Amino acid sequence: MTAQRLVVIGGDAAGMSAASRARRLKTPGELEITAFERGRFSSYSACGIPYWAGGEVDGPGALIARTPEEHRARGIDLRIRTEVTELDVAGQRVLARDLASGEERWHGYDHLVVATGARPVRPPLPGIDARGVHGVQTLDDGQALVDGLEHAPGRRAVIVGAGYIGVETAEALVRRGFGVTVVERAAQPMSTLDPDMGALVRDAMCGMGIEVVTGAEVTEVRTGAGGEVTAVVTDAAEYPADVVVLGLGVRPETTLARAAGLPVGESGGLLTDLAMRVRGHGNIWAGGDCVEVLDLVSGRTRHIALGTHANKHGQVIGSNVGGGYATFPGVVGTAVSKVCELEIGRTGLLEAQATEAGLRFVSATTESTSRAGYYPGARPMTVKMLAERRTGRLLGVQIVGGEGAAKRVDVAAVALTAGMTVEQLTALDLGYAPPFSPVWDPVLMAARRAAAAVAADAKG
Structure with missing residues (x-):
């Protein structure tokens, strides 16, 4: 055979x-x-x-x-x-x-x-292939970046793009002692979040000393006599750089x-x-x-x-x-990240994605804490939830907050996969103890508010 x-x-x-x-x-x-x-x-x-x-x-x-x-x-x-x-x-x-x-x-x-x-997205800009400009996609890319950081004379870095790779690399370079500027053409960092939630990420980035420039389009990467990167130029300003990292997505x-x-x-x-x-x-x-x-x-x-x-x-x-049988049924779009102490989680659809899909929805946002408010170490947490009008079907959840925020999105991911409504979500039997959660978990609080918004929309 x-x-x-x-x-x-x-x-x-x-x-x-x-x-x-x-x-x-x-x-x-x-x-x-x-x-x-x-x-x-x-x-x-x-x-x-x-x-x-x-x-x-x-x-x-x-x-x-x-x-x-x-x-x-x-x-x-x-x-x-x-x-x-x-x-x-x-x-x-x-x-x-x-x-x-x-x-x-x-x-x-x-x-x-x-x-x-x-x-990686690499726009055809002047100087984009200069020495010192790095993508972050493969281990070869990673090695080139690490080597470049060791020889950066002025320790100034510009990150082009504020998606997952951009914000994670910005934090990494701050830890390495670099002065970091992040340039993003959208109104807020993290386009994988709605702008109101992205604004929370921006505040955290600024709080750790990162200069965040939004609404700016990069037009050129300026180079020196030896072909090395010296600055990133936008339609409004110029930012000195010894290292440039492209975080424009893939x-x-x-x-x-x-x-x-x-x-x-x-x-x-x-x-x-x-x-x-x-x-x-x-x-x-x-x-x-x-x-x-x-x-x-x-x-x-x-x-x-x-x-x-x-x-x-x-x-x-x-x-x-190999002769067996398996299928991949699909995804709900779950992802988590962090910027310093701020955790970020999302699953399901953003407002723009729901609109593009032809879905009509209501949204609800709640402020809570990661633990019982009286328990040491409780951190603020913001949860935003989207639900379909009339049916109340859960459409998406975004969570931004301190320790314990990001992985809470997994509860929402399961609910999305199961096709649950926000009303059904409010009844979930989630674990509770003061070191882990308030009596009403932040996800359940958001579900209650979203369910109320669905009911009010139906009446009015």
């Missing part, structure tokens, strides 16, 4: 989770697995890069879950520094180039996994897939069925940051780049390639 051939493009979360799961289900005699990774590392946590840059964790080794050597020892032929440059769907083969030698070779497959990840890396004619959605991510099989292609699978996923709240597909999803995608793909 001839072994089937599985080829994986991408050696990080989705790709290697798929390969590892398939290997557990099929022996090398049943399934040959070859994986290609253009970088130097495999199976790593890119989410840890800001904490490496800030000196809170060691890197890069501490951020690697499994090395290429460990994958090979488990029967997966992982080839690093090898880039797939062409995909021939009709011929069921990929063209791979060894980046060290330049040698190219075609490799046939019976099953193909596309796990090419995402690429886009699905689907260049290879597009060229091969594979289907992509509105945000540019590959479209798959529930089994993570690329639509219209029975033996091609895709997962991780290069795909779009079903939003269970809005019913639309979205691009959400998170390692949690990527690992689940890989498990689903590997199970199906």
